[in-house]
Amino acid sequence: xxxxxxxxxxxxxxxxxxxxxxxxxxxxxxxxxxxxxxxxxxxxxxxxxxxxxxxxxxxxxxxxxxxxxxxxxxxxxxxxxxxxxxxxxxxxxxxxxxxxxxxxxxxxxxxxxxxxxxxxxxxxxxxxxxxxxxxxxxxxxxxxxxxxxxxxx
Amino acid sequence: xxxxxxxxxxxxxxxxxxxxxxxxxxxxxxxxxxxxxxxxxxxxxxxxxxxxxxxxxxxxxxxxxxxxxxxxxxxxxxxxxxxxxxxxxxxxxxxxxxxxxxxxxxxxxxxxxxxxxxxxxxxxxxxxxxxxxxxxxxxxxxxxxxxxxxxxxxxxxxxxxxxxxxxxxxxxxxxxxxxxxxxxxxxxxxxxxxxxxxxxxxxxx
Numbered sequence: 001x002x003x004x005x006x007x008x009x010x011x012x013x014x015x016x017x018x019x020x021x022x023x024x025x026x027x028x029x030x031x032x033x034x035x036x037x038x039x040x041x042x043x044x045x046x047x048x049x050x051x052x053x054x055x056x057x058x059x060x061x062x063x064x065x066x067x068x069x070x071x072x073x074x075x076x077x078x079x080x081x082x083x084x085x086x087x088x089x090x091x092x093x094x095x096x097x098x099x100x101x102x103x104x105x106x107x108x109x110x111x112x113x114x115x116x117x118x119x120x121x122x123x124x125x126x127x128x129x130x131x132x133x134x135x136x137x138x139x140x141x142x143x144x145x146x147x148x149x150x151x152x153x
Numbered sequence: 154x155x156x157x158x159x160x161x162x163x164x165x166x167x168x169x170x171x172x173x174x175x176x177x178x179x180x181x182x183x184x185x186x187x188x189x190x191x192x193x194x195x196x197x198x199x200x201x202x203x204x205x206x207x208x209x210x211x212x213x214x215x216x217x218x219x220x221x222x223x224x225x226x227x228x229x230x231x232x233x234x235x236x237x238x239x240x241x242x243x244x245x246x247x248x249x250x251x252x253x254x255x256x257x258x259x260x261x262x263x264x265x266x267x268x269x270x271x272x273x274x275x276x277x278x279x280x281x282x283x284x285x286x287x288x289x290x291x292x293x294x295x296x297x298x299x300x301x302x303x304x305x306x307x308x309x310x311x312x313x314x315x316x317x318x319x320x321x322x323x324x325x326x327x328x329x330x331x332x333x334x335x336x337x338x339x340x341x342x343x344x345x346x347x348x349x350x351x352x353x354x355x356x357x358x
Contacts, residue, residue, distance in 0.1 A: 016333065049336055052343075055289045056308035064190035065204060069182065072208050076178065076215045 008042075011035040015042055019049040159184070159227040166218060178215055185228065186211070188310060189235045195305040196239045198294045206242050210235045225319050232310075232320040236302055243298060292342040300335040303328060 014032055028036065036043045130148070134141045157163065159181065166177035189210050194203035213234050221230055293301060306317045307328070314325045321328070 016336075017329075048340070052289065052336065052339060053308060055286050056293070056304060057311070058286060059195070059290060059293075059309050061187060061191040061309070062194040062200075062203070064186060064207060065200065068190070068204050068207060069186065071204075072182070072186075072211050073179075075208060075212055079212060079216055 008035075008039065011039070012042055012045070015046045016049060019046050019053055155226070157223065157226045163221075163223070163227060174218075178211075181214070181227070181231075182211055185231055188228075189231065192232065192235055192305055192310060193239050195293065195309055196236070196298065196302050197242065202239075202242055202246070206235060206238045209238045209242070213238065229316060229319045232306065232312075233322070236306075236320060239302075240298065288343060289339070292339050295342050296335055296338055300331055300338060303331040304335045307332060 011032060015028075015036065018028055018032060027033070036046060130141050130144050134144060162177045162180055165173050169177070186207065190203055190207045193206035193210070194200060197203050197206060210231070214231060217234075221227070225233075293304060296304065303317060303321070306312045306320060307314070312320065314328050317328045318325045
């Protein structure tokens, strides 16, 4: 089956993309392969582009000269950046994050301050007879007497 | 967004004291100085300019690090600074405008020519009908800085379309369009060389 000539521009774009892939990658899609077989211009351009891409990729990574690192470190020592300098955007974000936390902390503090402090109870020693104690307590006179004896040792 | 491979170092820089920042800077320099220098060298076509651009790039990283907000990867941010520094260097030292295709190539000093020759690889120097690596490298220097930068980032540095777009703050479509224009320009530069090589090959038969 022949390639559709009306789709030449579309095929050419796709062939350019395909030429970007590594030469060891998957082959062309069937419709592209048909177009390459039918269109000498696209076949030549694709082959040249694929080869040129491979050569550009093979260009060497060029090595920096000796001494460049020392030069850069020496220059960087002169420009120690400010310790806490932050961008305006980050500062706004930090404030937005910190505000609710600060509000929550304030509420907790207020609650703690309002908590009534325990008042030390005054101990009052009152002389009373066993009968008087019995009237104001749920215990019998025998129980009260035993407790008093125990307390006195 | 993918996790940044430099995240641990970035955290150390942000959270630490002066010693931590210095250690993080040293490590980032160790990881990236070759990439920055090589990019600058290919983009500027000159070793002295590339050294200046590399120095300026890392000093800007040191100075501006607190403004880096991780909206892109650290490497994309670094490449962007390097590309901008290369552009700034070119504007400051604009002496030899890039010639149009078909015009005589920019004259080079003997030192520059020897340097380029030393840097070349010629894996297919014996192919009379093909383009040699040296010719491709020469042709690369004839591209406009904008097109040359895209070609270097995409092919020499091996960045994806998306990464190149992030570095250059443009769309992926713009990256593809510039690459197509770069190939067309390279084709114009390389076609005469190919024809001359074919003629020489034919005469030699």
